[in-house]
Amino acid sequence: MKKLMNKPDQFVTEMLEGILAAHPDELQSVGNDLHCLVAVGMDAARRKVAIVTGGGSGHLPLFLGFVGPGLLDGVAVGNVFASPSARQIAQVTSAVDRGHGVLFLYGNYSGDVINFGMASEMADVSGIRTVHVTGNDDAASSVKGEEDKRRGVAGIYFAYKAAGAAADEGLDLEGVARVTRKAVDRTRTVGVALSPCIIPEVGRPGFTIGDNEMELGMGIHGEKGISRTALKTADETVDAMLDIILTDMPIPGGSTVSVLVNGLGATPREELYILYRRVHKILVGKGITLRRVRIGEFATSMEMSGASVSVILLDEELSHYLDCAASSPLFPCP
């Protein structure tokens, strides 16, 4: 877990400088604060709800990689695994508001919830209406019935996509929030971690895990999962993940879903496809149709090794929004 970096306390600043240098046509900072990023070329006259996200660093392409055409309008970037400040969120909010309200869409972590809450009040003072939707897809992070306590992980991707498309099509703030909430409500994720990662300023792993162990249900900051077991095969791992997902959100045969197999950082793409192979076999075996499958790194934990599987149960409306075009420099075209 060696890092290619300069000073640990400059990790986020230099990363943001690199991002702005690399993608000046797509992303820009506002208010002289590198942590406050918005899409380039906003048409302020357009009748469109704006969408703002935010969260800690260390999860690229999350969160800032979801700002772009067909997606979100702005992002407030925190330090590694730490919330951005309410002021930063409010600043991004002011920069992207077109007068039709702003959707706050972020992961369900208390630091973020509280800072977005405070930012809402600040926005209120400036006359900007905000509505909150929080991603809470991690089915392993709290029991059924306590969904509001669950963490948001890779599955927020589907909510971003649906929200961005709904806003693009001109839905009003309530409409965009409704679609986004539906996407969140119909998404479940379970992750598995095989090795820890190191916060640059801390310098040592956040947890330890034996050479032949894995943790099922672990969060993307190394939060405690459901069980620590001997390293399973890829197929057994998927079976355990899907078991949790499908128990929590039963999916009847004949349904259509989209699936995201997400790498946490060090796990190679080859292995994600080996995992997907099993996901496909099991879901198809249940008479479920898969579409718009996504495999790659969408929400990482720096150099952590492991993966997550997210499933969203689609209806026609969500299928439509997921299909809409979107782009981001953090998802480079070949």
Add this chain to the structure above:
Amino acid sequence: MKKLMNKPDQFVTEMLEGILAAHPDELQSVGNDLHCLVAVGMDAARRKVAIVTGGGSGHLPLFLGFVGPGLLDGVAVGNVFASPSARQIAQVTSAVDRGHGVLFLYGNYSGDVINFGMASEMADVSGIRTVHVTGNDDAASSVKGEEDKRRGVAGIYFAYKAAGAAADEGLDLEGVARVTRKAVDRTRTVGVALSPCIIPEVGRPGFTIGDNEMELGMGIHGEKGISRTALKTADETVDAMLDIILTDMPIPGGSTVSVLVNGLGATPREELYILYRRVHKILVGKGITLRRVRIGEFATSMEMSGASVSVILLDEELSHYLDCAASSPLFPCP
């Protein structure tokens, strides 16, 4: 370096099964051989040179991720770090040939060179004309004047892009080969490795590297580099890489280049941007213009940690071809 897999000897087969299950609208196998993949929906009547690549597994999205619209037509996939067979290459070649000849574009490794050579002879027998272009961008792998001995690494991306676009625009085999060779000749890459990777069937690291060491110029299979040193800062690392690149291929001020900062697998995107920050600063400082910057995982070594920097010196023709649209399911849209 734990792996999410089932049986090690099924690693590549199961990966390919996963890929075909995930992307049935984009990739299909030919001749009942999962290792022989071609793009779906070929228009056999179209007047277009076909392009075939191939190489060992373990480098996703390389090689098969470059088959798609605006890119290549087919790929022969070998086992981990091993060439595909001549028969497999020939089979892909027969499947994609439209009667206007086939460009063989692959990395300069003796196993691949020899198998593509043998495949050419087989194609010849079937009346298919082939021309070879090999990627040899790794500036650290042989001294100047012996460019033909250099390894092909991440920079082959630029050649793929140029070749695919030139073929798409209807150039004939010689024309496509000329453009592709130009892209190859104007590309240089230097990589740095911080930790090894494990071939699934071998089960232990291919080399060792101390906790506080890095190797400059190491190849994507762990081939010996130029020097093993104490772990440098990101800035020092980039300085050493660019020094090799710019000594080998001087780039006058006023030139335009495209840059690819490529992650080898475990190195997080955050660090790639910290590297890019320095690349940008140095090149801009020399009066060089950067465009179409690409940052992400393009050519990996499974879970190896490290990165490479590739620079291509553009002219108008190459700029044009690099800008053409292309897509691949291994580069998912958000």
Add this chain to the structure above:
Amino acid sequence: MDLCRNDVIGVFDAMSRSVTTGKDLLTSLDADLGDGDLGLTMVNGFYAICQFMARDDAPADTAQLLMQAGFTMAETVPSTMGTLVSTGIIRAGKAAPVRGDIDAAAGLEMFRAAVEGIAVRSKAKRGEKTLLDALYPALEAWEAALSTGGDIAACMDAASRAADLAVVATAGLLSVHGKAAVFGDQSIGKPDPGASAIAMIMRGAREWFLRSVTG
């Protein structure tokens, strides 16, 4: 005694010293039930406030001084506790008397505004093992001390002692919010880090009064 603007600065200096002394304890409490950053965020947050208050151009008005201090802390340490404590400070500033010094009654209004602001912001309720489980008992103790004629120093003394006792009681509670929630039953037996931080902050304030009244 009532508090003037400069006394408020003195109180914050004392709070800052208190969390600096207790940094390792907060860190280890949060490492047990969360991510271990609480010592750092409290120290850095109060340090930023003190730096801000010491500036020549810091507002002359106590209400403004407190509000801007709160925003400074929020900007510096946007963690859960950083933001909640900042929220409390901002609310206290908003509730500060327009003119004149802060007496025990004004202090109660400010403290109540702070606690209510934190409750609204956090959406947590009493008994859910959060900083509120130190804040509510302290607020009630202040109110009781005031009703029996205590001055602001006496109110603070009562509030701080109540907070200390309350922290011990949080050990019996189940964490349902924040990073501690995943520990479920395993959280029982351990005091809440956020409540502990509140007690530590109030102890700093109490010590300032002790020094100022006696010294």
Add this chain to the structure above:
Amino acid sequence: MDLCRNDVIGVFDAMSRSVTTGKDLLTSLDADLGDGDLGLTMVNGFYAICQFMARDDAPADTAQLLMQAGFTMAETVPSTMGTLVSTGIIRAGKAAPVRGDIDAAAGLEMFRAAVEGIAVRSKAKRGEKTLLDALYPALEAWEAALSTGGDIAACMDAASRAADLAVVATAGLLSVHGKAAVFGDQSIGKPDPGASAIAMIMRGAREWFLRSVTG
């Protein structure tokens, strides 16, 4: 003696046994100057050939038998040496006499075709520390033995001994091709793994002749 189809199968069985015995040596030579897969690829390649040749439906014609055996090996072990050795076998098959057994002269034509095919395919030249540095001396020894009236067993004996000597000489050469090239000067002093494999293969053939002639 001349070689009929079934003798050819016997020779390949003997070659297969030889590389199986020498597997670890090839692996370690290639680990030193390459990626360490040579033992495995040679063993697997010759095993696949023997399996193929033993099939009931294997071609009755020696030329076809060899060509298809070569393709089988190429398919099984598409590494540098796997493909080059296969190329040699395919070329030898193409050059095999249309009718009748293989005598020393026909063997020379086949061997020459094999070596030339490998040279063309690999684009390497003599002296560049590759399998060619074992093959050329062996070919010349065969030619010399033939010109002094040796039969195919004698030619094979001479060729194999020449290959053995040549391997030792490759230690003095500088690697310029394949994975060994990066070692530059450091490659000097170590024998070439590919040349060693060739000598081992030929030793297997030579031993078959020894057994068949004496036994």
